[in-house]
Amino acid sequence: MTSRNTWIVYFASDVVLVLIFALSGRSSHEESATFIGVIQTAAPFLLALAVLTLLSRPWITHSRIWPTGVLIWVGTVALGMALRVLFGATAEVPFIVVATIVLGVFLVGRRAATTLASRLRGRSTAH
Numbered sequence: 606m607t608s609r610n611t612w613i614v615y616f617a618s619d620v621v622l623v624l625i626f627a628l629s630g631r632s633s634h635e636e637s638a639t640f641i642g643v644i645q646t647a648a649p650f651l652l653a654l655a656v657l658t659l660l661s662r663p664w665i666t667h668s669r670i671w672p673t674g675v676l677i678w679v680g681t682v683a684l685g686m687a688l689r690v691l692f693g694a695t696a697e698v699p700f701i702v703v704a705t706i707v708l709g710v711f712l713v714g715r716r717a718a719t720t721l722a723s724r725l726r727g728r729s730t731a732h
Contacts, residue, residue: 615667624643626707668719678709682709
């Protein structure tokens with residue numbers, strides 16, 4: 606895999622994390638965990654993630670925590686909530702708080718993990 610295409614793998618990881626967020630939310634509220642249900646819950650956040658990721662020039666910034674990762678996280682939550690309401694769903698304060706925390710851990714955490722892994726790989730090849 607070339608470094609030029611690495612961002613696609615990382616974006617796919619972020620998509621999976623958003624799907625896990627939607628699945629866990631549906632499960633904790635005893636809603637059906639069907640494929641369609643999970644996609645309906647995740648769709649506004651997936652759209653927001655895609656927009657923010659593409660705006661961030663991911664082929665360069667795919668693992669940067671600051672400012673890219675933080676902006677993608679905050680933007681995904683904010684735009685995702687706006688799209689959620691636009692699509693006819695609710696955005697109650699507890700949901701906003703949970704989404705902000707979980708997506709922050711997932712999206713910024715993924716970047717922290719990939720940055721750490723990259724540094725560790727660099728050290729092991731330098732010896």
